[in-house]
Amino acid sequence: MSRKSQLTLVSLAILFSALVLVWRFFTGGQDNGPVTVGVAVTLTGNNAELGIQARNGIGLALEDFNAKGGIDGRPVELAVTDDEGTPEGAAAACSSLAEQGVAAVIGHSTSSQTMAGLKVTDPLGIVMISPTASTDALSGKDDFFFRVVDVSVTRAAVLGRHILTDRGCATMAIVYDTVNKAFTSSFAEALRSDFETAGGRVVEIIHFDSSASPDLPAIISKLTDAAPEAICIVASDINTALVSQRIRLAGITAPLFTSSLAFTPHLISHGGNAVEGISTVQSLWVSDDNPEFRPFIQRYRESYGEAAAFGAVFGYEAAMILFEALTETRGTGGEALKKALLGMAARRVLTESISFDAFGDVSRPYSLLTVKDGKFVQGGM
Helix, strand or coil, X not given: CCHHXXXXXXXXXXXXXXXXXXXXXXXXXXXXXXXXXXXXXXXXXXXXXXXXHHHHHHHHHHHHHHHCCCECCECEEEEEEECCCCHHHHHHXXXXXXXXXXXXXXXXXXHHHXXXXXXXXXXXXXXXXXXXXXXXXXXXXXXXXXXXXXXXXHHHHHHHHHHHHHCCCCXXXXXXXXXXXXXXXXXXXXXXXXXXXCCCEEEEEEEECHHHCCCHHHHHHHHHHHCCCEEEEECCHHHHHHHHHHHHHCCXXXXXXXXXXXXXXXXXXXXXXXXXXXXXXXXXXXXXXCHHHHHHHHHHHHHHCCCCCHHHHHHHXXXXXXXXXXXXXXXXXXXXXXXXXXXXXXXXXXXXXXXXXXXXCCCCCCEEEEXXXXXXEECCC
């Protein structure tokens, strides 16, 4: 290329940059097109039900927000990706969204995938807000991560005290899935620690990998030998249902408990009588019997043909809070969006008021939930 041609290209680049600066001055850096928000959740593979529920809740929030005019008349659009329930899939999903120039990412639906995705988005200054990632490994960090769900280890402590004190079980076995280990392992350890600190004894801790055909007979054999007074299963809804069925088929009658991760309609539909009486501690009681959620549940069922679960509610709330913050920044992400989220006053979306602490975490009240007569009810057995 000749020197004259090179100078011409440089001149054109300078002219283009000048035009961009003029445009930013008069428009605040915004155009009149849609604002794109990425969604990265698990839609296939392990924990897909949680991701699907979150995506659907986000979709309902999008409808409501755009119906009110969007961001200064600009609609929000979603770029939805499937992280496939793996850390590698999460990294790939976030890389794709970053390349598309999204203003922010709503995701992920599980803790392990959230941690993997953040390795991509956080160095780029892209805000990520999760509906349901509750591992304590992400707490207390000054980063671009926010969430609308409380930290799981606190719920584990509450559940442990309930098992020991309210249910009178002095010994317990814990069975957890190493898929989504960032959540399951920390929950299991917090449950063990608090249960034993309170005076109980964990007689067996068993882990399995649901992605690699777990040896269920070996799990049942260990539980039979340990003879615990209570069993807590920390896994997805379908895998919790599967392990529960094997436990009951083996004639083990110890009361069953689980983490909030499993409390979706699939737990009941796949577990049947085996999960009758299983309990957990959850932030939300999503049921037709809860008047607070009836309008949302009815709308969700009309839109998607199935029952809503906590993932849908948290998905709706995460999306609506993010959209409102983007309104303050006129669609700009990065530091401006982080500042807007941290500065937001407490606000009620579907349930109680939500506000972020200095690290983007929240606190929420708890309820003891139990499967009774094929439904999620408040309280224990």
